[in-house]
Amino acid sequence: xxxxxxxxxxETSAGDAPGPPxxxxxxxxxxTGAPIPPGADAVVQVEWTEAVSDREVRIMKPVAAGxxxxxxxxxxxGNSVPLRKGHLVRAYEQGVMASLxxxxxxxxxxxxxxxxxxxxxxTEPGKPLGPGKIRESNSPVVTGLxxxxxxxxxSSPITPDDRGLLSAAIGGGxxxxxxxxxxxxxxxxxxxxxxxxxxxxxxxxxxxVNIKPGMPLLFGMRGDxxxxxxxxxxxxxxxxxxxxxRPAIRKMSGDPDPGRKEIVRARLAAGxxxxxxxxxxxxxxLENLNGEPTVRVAGVQESNVASALAAADCLIILPEDRRDFxxxxxxxxxxx
Amino acid sequence: xxxxxxxxxxETSAGDAPGPPxxxxxxxxxxTGAPIPPGADAVVQVEWTEAVSDREVRIMKPVAAGxxxxxxxxxxxGNSVPLRKGHLVRAYEQGVMASLxxxxxxxxxxxxxxxxxxxxxxTEPGKPLGPGKIRESNSPVVTGLxxxxxxxxxSSPITPDDRGLLSAAIGGGxxxxxxxxxxxxxxxxxxxxxxxxxxxxxxxxxxxVNIKPGMPLLFGMRGDxxxxxxxxxxxxxxxxxxxxxRPAIRKMSGDPDPGRKEIVRARLAAGxxxxxxxxxxxxxxLENLNGEPTVRVAGVQESNVASALAAADCLIILPEDRRDFxxxxxxxxxxx
Numbered sequence: 205x206x207x208x209x210x211x212x213x214x215e216t217s218a219g220d221a222p223g224p225p226x227x228x229x230x231x232x233x234x235x236t237g238a239p240i241p242p243g244a245d246a247v248v249q250v251e252w253t254e255a256v257s258d259r260e261v262r263i264m265k266p267v268a269a270g271x272x273x274x275x276x277x278x279x280x281x282g283n284s285v286p287l288r289k290g291h292l293v294r295a296y297e298q299g300v301m302a303s304l305x306x307x308x309x310x311x312x313x314x315x316x317x318x319x320x321x322x323x324x325x326x327t328e329p330g331k332p333l334g335p336g337k338i339r340e341s342n343s344p345v346v347t348g349l350x351x352x353x354x355x356x357x358x359s360s361p362i363t364p365d366d367r368g369l370l371s372a373a374i375g376g377g378x379x380x381x382x383x384x385x386x387x388x389x390x391x392x393x394x395x396x397x398x399x400x401x402x403x404x405x406x407x408x409x410x411x412x413v414n415i416k417p418g419m420p421l422l423f424g425m426r427g428d429x430x431x432x433x434x435x436x437x438x439x440x441x442x443x444x445x446x447x448x449x450r451p452a453i454r455k456m457s458g459d460p461d462p463g464r465k466e467i468v469r470a471r472l473a474a475g476x477x478x479x480x481x482x483x484x485x486x487x488x489x490l491e492n493l494n495g496e497p498t499v500r501v502a503g504v505q506e507s508n509v510a511s512a513l514a515a516a517d518c519l520i521i522l523p524e525d526r527r528d529f530x531x532x533x534x535x536x537x538x539x540x
Numbered sequence: 541x542x543x544x545x546x547x548x549x550x551e552t553s554a555g556d557a558p559g560p561p562x563x564x565x566x567x568x569x570x571x572t573g574a575p576i577p578p579g580a581d582a583v584v585q586v587e588w589t590e591a592v593s594d595r596e597v598r599i600m601k602p603v604a605a606g607x608x609x610x611x612x613x614x615x616x617x618g619n620s621v622p623l624r625k626g627h628l629v630r631a632y633e634q635g636v637m638a639s640l641x642x643x644x645x646x647x648x649x650x651x652x653x654x655x656x657x658x659x660x661x662x663t664e665p666g667k668p669l670g671p672g673k674i675r676e677s678n679s680p681v682v683t684g685l686x687x688x689x690x691x692x693x694x695s696s697p698i699t700p701d702d703r704g705l706l707s708a709a710i711g712g713g714x715x716x717x718x719x720x721x722x723x724x725x726x727x728x729x730x731x732x733x734x735x736x737x738x739x740x741x742x743x744x745x746x747x748x749v750n751i752k753p754g755m756p757l758l759f760g761m762r763g764d765x766x767x768x769x770x771x772x773x774x775x776x777x778x779x780x781x782x783x784x785x786r787p788a789i790r791k792m793s794g795d796p797d798p799g800r801k802e803i804v805r806a807r808l809a810a811g812x813x814x815x816x817x818x819x820x821x822x823x824x825x826l827e828n829l830n831g832e833p834t835v836r837v838a839g840v841q842e843s844n845v846a847s848a849l850a851a852a853d854c855l856i857i858l859p860e861d862r863r864d865f866x867x868x869x870x871x872x873x874x875x876x
Contacts, residue, residue, distance in 0.1 A: 237661035239672025279845045286847045295684030296849040303677035325573035336575025341639035348631030390572050509615045511622045513632040
């Protein structure tokens with residue numbers, strides 16, 4: 205038998221050719237989103253109908269039983285689990301929750317992070333800049349990136365390279381879930397962060413990594429609390445933050461894939477030769493060239509040149525086991 | 541003459557082979573970040589030195605004049621413009637500003653957006669769900685995505701398909717920079733949003749676009765204020781938001797590249813055939829397969845199936861001018 209059809213407004217498929225008209229049928233109008241009246245088993249879009257009289261409508265294409273009906277449970281069936289433990293709750297997940305009438309769920313708390321900028325050469329914003337001094341500029345980068353990850357952040361004032369003051373600063377972060385410091389991790393006499401951390405009961409897990417910039421990075425643990433001591437040069441601090449601190453935050457937040465989200469493959473616009481066996485992170489700019497993602501080096505590649513980060517939209521990742529990278533070769537980049 | 545050298549802690553290049561030892565020289569220690577003493581013109585890392593006596597140090601590799609000195613202005617020269625109008629201010633730019641002692645700059649205000657969810661079938665959270673009714677689930681998605689772009693958002697309560705109530709809801713957004721509605725833009729008798737917008741003085745710029753899902757999208761302008769009326773199906777609402785509303789917000793915020801930031805090329809894990817000449821946006825999942833970004837279709841591809849968005853991390857973009865897409869072919873995806 206012919207299905208009982210109802211005219212409905214909705215999306216049409218422009219590619220469907222109209223079929224032969226059906227005989228007028230006992231059709232009733234039904235609106236987008238409205239329930240299907242009892243006895244009806246198919247819907248046809250109003251665009252495919254013609255009013256013949258007040259009581260009759262001509263259907264302009266064949267209609268199968270069940271067409272254009274969204275059955276209860278077709279999005280989420282009664283026995284399904286739409287979100288499992290570890291699933292990141294984005295706007296889309298909140299939509300799914302709302303569709304189920306769920307206003308609140310338990311989520312993993314984002315880490316509360318304590319940030320300590322260290323260095324005798326650093327000057328607070330607003331204070332006069334003495335000879336040989338520089339402005340402290342890691343705070344807005346580190347705390348801004350932490351907040352972008354959803355962390356709450358508490359910050360210490362700038363701490364000089366002084367044992368007592370540095371110990372006190374670390375004590376000021378008690379109760380925090382993670383510590384991040386900048387500066388004081390190189391090999392100089394004033395680079396006392398490693399010692400002070402050890403005195404504070406932090407077990408040093410590693411100090412120095414085979415990357416450029418960012419070699420002096422230090423990582424330690426005290427109980428369950430990670431300590432990241434980033435180098436003080438602004439590009440080194442940003443790169444080590446993105447390579448080490450951000451994945452740690454995501455892992456602590458339950459993210460099963462903490463390190464790969466921003467990785468994009470792109471062709472090199474020009475060949476690059478590096479002179480050592482470190483993994484390099486160059487500041488780069490991505491563009492679309494003849495339909496291919498293409499990346500070129502952006503700005504001066506020294507670890508003190510923070511303006512190159514502002515000129516960049518990605519890091520170009522050059523692995524440690526190779527030195528020559530050819531023009532047009534595909535490399536991994538990490539979007540900033 | 542041999543440069544006057546100073547031992548400094550800092551990053552070393554593991555790839556540099558040590559050179560012949562230099563004769564002990566009038567070297568003085570200087571710390572990372574400290575000013576260069578008058579008369580000195582090069583620095584060597586402490587790792588490349590050996591203490592000979594209390595007063596002498598042996599330098600273990602050749603040192604060029606100027607080595608390891610960061611000259612004032614090497615990041616940002618006095619006559620340079622590190623940030624120009626239209627530059628997006630991220631954490632990195634705030635670092636550059638801080639390094640220059642700049643605490644505040646004038647930025648383009650993010651749009652204040654008024655959101656109106658419409659539809660007789662929609663039920664507020666917490667209220668009992670009657671027969672044929674569904675939960676309103678577009679609000680958390682649309683307002684969440686708006687807030688992720690930095691917008692302030694004001695929301696109307698759910699508005700039924702009623703001329704008076706819809707007109708009043710639009711009036712409630714006076715003073716806002718942009719309006720976004722969901723529902724009521726298809727061709728049915730209750731789909732009155734286009735008429736009500738026209739009555740409110742909105743010039744309709746276009747209604748219906750050649751995409752799937754999201755075909756019924758309507759866009760209009762009243763003076764400088766854009767009005768986006770998104771289809772009510774949750775996937776259609778999310779897709780049209782990402783393709784139209786988000787680029788508009790970024791353009792209003794001064795972004796010179798508002799539509800391409802999340803585009804990533806990936807191989808199709810399996811071939812796809814589409815049946816029409818629309819541009820399709822399928823829900824997909826990206827993964828790294830043998831070093832190649834690879835995408836597969838995630839979940840049921842119907843515009844009411846919001847759970848497929850929760851299962852997805854990207855949209856697979858299939859252009860309107862082709863229908864068959866082969867396994868392993870590269871396509872564009874847009875990261876969610």
